Amino acid sequence: xxxxxxxxxFDAFGGATLNPSWLAxxxxxxxxxxxxTVVAAQLPTxxxxxxxxxxxxxxxxxxxxxxxxxxxxxxxxxxxxxVAINVNDAPTPDNAGAQPVDTAVKQGAxxxxxxxxxxxxMLAALQQEGMAxxxxxxxxxxxxxxxxxxxxxxxATQRALKxxxxxxxxxxxxxxxxxxxMALEDIVSGLRLAVRCxxxxxxxxxxxxxxxx
Numbered sequence: 001x002x003x004x005x006x007x008x009x010f011d012a013f014g015g016a017t018l019n020p021s022w023l024a025x026x027x028x029x030x031x032x033x034x035x036x037t038v039v040a041a042q043l044p045t046x047x048x049x050x051x052x053x054x055x056x057x058x059x060x061x062x063x064x065x066x067x068x069x070x071x072x073x074x075x076x077x078x079x080x081x082x083v084a085i086n087v088n089d090a091p092t093p094d095n096a097g098a099q100p101v102d103t104a105v106k107q108g109a110x111x112x113x114x115x116x117x118x119x120x121x122m123l124a125a126l127q128q129e130g131m132a133x134x135x136x137x138x139x140x141x142x143x144x145x146x147x148x149x150x151x152x153x154x155x156a157t158q159r160a161l162k163x164x165x166x167x168x169x170x171x172x173x174x175x176x177x178x179x180x181x182m183a184l185e186d187i188v189s190g191l192r193l194a195v196r197c198x199x200x201x202x203x204x205x206x207x208x209x210x211x212x213x
Contacts, residue, residue: 003035004039005033007066008054010045010143010144011044016177020171058164059160064164067195068147071170071171076181076182077134078172081115081119082115084139106149115168116203118201120204131186131189144168151167171191
């Protein structure tokens with residue numbers, strides 16, 4: 001059976017007509033990376049429903065690696081997220097009109113989860129190729145963090161996903177959306193390199209290695 005990489009992106013939100021996270025994920029659908037097949041899927045920018053869709057995808061594909069992508073307007077680099085927090089605090093409504101304030105993603109669950117991707121090794125690989133990349137200490141409190149936390153909770157608690165590693169990457173706007181921005185082809189190239197590194201390196205060798213922002 002071919003091993004799979006699940007790569008998710010979001011639909012457009014906030015009045016936009018596109019979301020680079022989904023365009024980048026879609027561009028990698030079906031690609032082979034180190035013997036693994038990329039499966040791309042779109043998540044709705046909706047609290048709760050996004051996790052329902054993600055849960056079904058995890059059950060269906062039983063991936064070896066999961067990388068969820070989101071758009072971060074105002075960032076100029078691929079942001080490798082370190083930590084997901086158990087808080088929903090929406091600055092604007094999601095695509096279903098929900099705007100939770102200070103609620104838990106998962107009641108009774110830990111305050112936070114760290115990514116299980118080797119983000120420092122991924123950072124080094126990207127920067128070595130001259131790509132704009134950074135380690136981010138916050139994924140926000142909107143649907144991106146909601147999905148990131150839900151993913152990591154699933155990986156930590158579901159026996160069937162015990163061997164699955166995962167995390168979250170924020171991507172910048174595309175040039176047509178505003179500045180700062182990154183061309184779609186550069187986002188796709190960077191993500192392919194980051195995923196390749198994540199397959200090659202199981203975990204970072206030392207806390208604090210590399211450069212953070």
